[in-house]
Amino acid sequence: MKERHWWLLFIIAAACIIVTLAIHMFLMHMGTVLGWLGITVSDPLAWESTLARSKQIGMAIILFVLLTAGLFHGLYGLRGILIEWIKNPVAQKAITWLVAIFGVVAYAWGLVVLFGVYTMGG
Amino acid sequence: MKAVIFRVFRFDPTKDEKPCFKEYEITLTKGMTILEALIYIKEKIDPTLSFRASCRMGVCGSCAMYINGKPRLACYNQVEDLKSSVVSVAPLPNYPVIRDLVPDLGSLFQKHTHIKPYIIRPDREEMENPTGQFVMTPHQLDEFIQFSYCIKCGACLAACPTVASDPAFLGPQALAQAYRYIADVRDAGAEIRIKILDTAHGPFRCHFAGACTDACPKAVDPALGVQYLKKHMFFGRKQKPSGVKPLAKEHVPNKKYPAPPERTAK
Secondary structure, eight states: OOHHHHHHHHHHHHHHHHHHHHHHHHHHTHHHHHHHTTOOOOOTTSHHHHHHHHTOHHHHHHHHHHHHHHHHHHHHHHHHHHHHHOOOHHHHHHHHHHHHHHHHHHHHHHHHHHHHHHTTTO | OOEEEEEEEEOOTTTOSSOEEEEEEEEOOTTOBHHHHHHHIIIIIOTTOOOOOOSSSSSSOTTEEEETTEEEETTTOBTGGGOOSEEEEEOOTTSOEEETTEEOTHHHHHHHHHTOOSOOOSOHHHHHSOSSOOOOOHHHHHTTGGGGGOOOOOHHHHHOHHHHHOTTSOHHHHHHHHHHHHTOTTOOOHHHHHHHHOSTTSGGGOOOOOHHHHHOTTOOOHHHHHHHHHHHHHHOOOOOOTTSSOOOOOOOOOTTSOOOOOOOOO
């Protein structure tokens, strides 16, 4: 993978975040949003609602995309800032590796949590 | 005649610890440029002032300076047009200072050279001993002609916020020139250049500030060049250079018109 491919993924991740974050925000706050339209729904943050949502495969996919895109987009951006901030080329290479390692660990942790939520309650 | 105060950056790294600004009062003459004012200061007030200039008509790019908070050509701007009674003149930012208003443009030329700013072709023999001419349509010329107006004054790099934070960033000048040669139908060096450009300090480091375009005294749009370059790096087709077989035909005289006289000058 060359720099241009990483950059392209960074842009695609941004587009994915816009869509999935919008869905996430709508679902989490739909009570408020639908309230504006005069529709009353049960509290989306209530335990039963959260459990019911976490069982849906569609929701799991949305959270998976949000986790993948958000983590990659954020860490690639962070790497860019650090590379500009630290001028030493050796340190820049080390930053890339450190960010990559941190990303893999955080992603694995995120996936474990995501799977845990999906399988929660048997 | 109106008097104007010139606040001029003074620094000699071999003697001075810190740079400072020195003030000179000048009586304006009609149409006086910044460069003419500086020449006046050097000739009549302070001969120790150093600055770089050559053509005095916005062609050579030698006299680019940081004038009233913007990179400009000193020969291309009249003092009156600045509409200020105080004119601040400093060397271009983002470059080390050699002395006073003279920046070290080494990094500009190094980056420019790095992207191989020349036509690269596989037919070296034809390049060195041409048997004809390479054909280019006006449309093909339009693809890159504006980028070839670059005079390498360095104003775009001085204005670029990314160069300020990342000195290794190739910068708008080199990137726009890379596109200029890649877009040239006579060139076949796109892959070689893309290999050079595809790093963390290449076109993808650009912050889209557009300050380079704003600063260019020749109305080149380097920011556009950077975006075209990115587009080419993803969607550009593999180039086949034009005219590998030179297309020029032998000259056939038109019988309608009389033949031109024989050339006698050697």
